[in-house]
Amino acid sequence: MNAIEFTNATYRYPGDDAPVLNSLSFSIRQGSFSVVLGRNGSGKSTAAKLINALILPNEGNVVVLGKDTVRAADGDLLFEIRKSAGMVFQNPDNQQIASIVEDDVVFGPENVGMPREEIAERIAFALEATGTEQFRHAQVSRLSGGQKQRVAIAGVLALRPEIVILDESTSMLDPKGRREVLDVIRKLQKEHGITVIDITHYMDEATDADEAFVLRNGELAFAGTPKELFARTDLLRACGLELPRAAELAKKLNENGVPVGDGILTTEELTEKLCELLQTD
């Protein structure tokens, strides 16, 4: 089943003539890990907001877990959609409304009128899943960037979403913070079956995704596996994307007489290939 389905979705910001998203159609499988790539201003964040029903398409449909966002907005079901599709934003400092971690995590459940006993369970779950139990009573402003983003994820998880969207949530973090966040996200997808959509500029985050989507000027330029994507040099150049580090290295090795072959995306694959070559020599 599809978690998300865009059908000819078009969106224009109020007052603009040209649409930011132009007749976009694609779907995302439930339980999958997808990355959305594309250069600045290609419409990635706008697409994310359409999924979360923060904005509604001017034309076409966005269907989230079987619910059409436009119809949901008419029928007071917006919160059903926002509950099931949680969103983590870019800036770790602009997402918490309370000063203390625990108080912030309960914000979502309180909003939907959840009874207290249930909220207590939700906090326990959210903090455990993001590994932030030890910060429960800590001040948000004293945490590191990676810790703040994990708290932000916890705040979203407290609503038990089936979909989590990360809108460049790792872009302001150092490598360690980024790894922390990505590990948490991977675990959510693998162990809890949550559909994850990772909007990113880091190609290394895209290598082990189930599916990659590329936006270009508000249109879908590519949908397929990362392997297929990174094999298409022309498309990458046209969409302002780079190769992942390992793929870049593999390319250089190939050009310089070390035949590691095509289709290498991750450091592990490259290492394995190099070991193979060394053994046959």
Added chain:
Amino acid sequence: MLSDMTFGQYYPSESPVHRMDPRAKLLLLIVYIVAVFLAKNFYGLAVCLIFLLLAIAFSRVPVRSVLKSVKGIVILILFTFVLNVLFYTPKEGDVVLFWRVTVQGLVSASFFALRIIFLVMGSSVLTLTTTPVSLTDGLESLLAPLALIRFPVHDLALIMSIALRMIPTLAEETDRIIRAQKARGADFESGNLVSRAKALVPVLVPLLVSAFRRANELGDAMDARCYAGSSKRTKYKKLKFSYRDLLALLVTGALLAGVILCNVYAYLLPVLY
């Protein structure tokens, strides 16, 4: 520098004061402030001091943290002190030290300065022992009757909570902008008042722009987490008014009575003898 402001900084502990109902603490602070203002002589202030020291002792907050709050307003205190010394109206029999400065003027100025110090220290005991959320919860609950006349109590409480959350972030940002402008050659330390105020414009403008951007993003984050006003919201933390809170309020009542007694005693003193 700005980021080590202690205002609104919670000091985690499990002390009896921390566990008190925030409403009781707010009421207690109000009564304490009234008492400090009612005190007309040093006996009254001494009673307030005893109460303040008791509160600090029970809260298990380091005295250093409480004193830090006074550090932030040292200038204000000195200013009030000097003004009070200079504008003291001398009475007959006052001992003039030099120029306008009299012993009685110094005593009266110290009295006013102590008042401010006691006020700030008392308030900081509250913010040090109460998380911002429980503080705003308490305020919301105390002001709840105002909702009847359509006063947006809930929104006010949320605004306060967000403001308290953002103080450290914006303070940090201000520091960063000041440093960035200094690196570009901005001068904040020299010149007269006008030119110094002007030098602040390149700090305030980016700060304001950034605050709006943050507000925008925060609004999206709140919407995404299903925020829809107060209508169907529940509260995870229930406020519980226990017998301890009642006891604390009774003690505070005694404080008020003590201060009034001191006033009356000082008034009656000349009459009695």
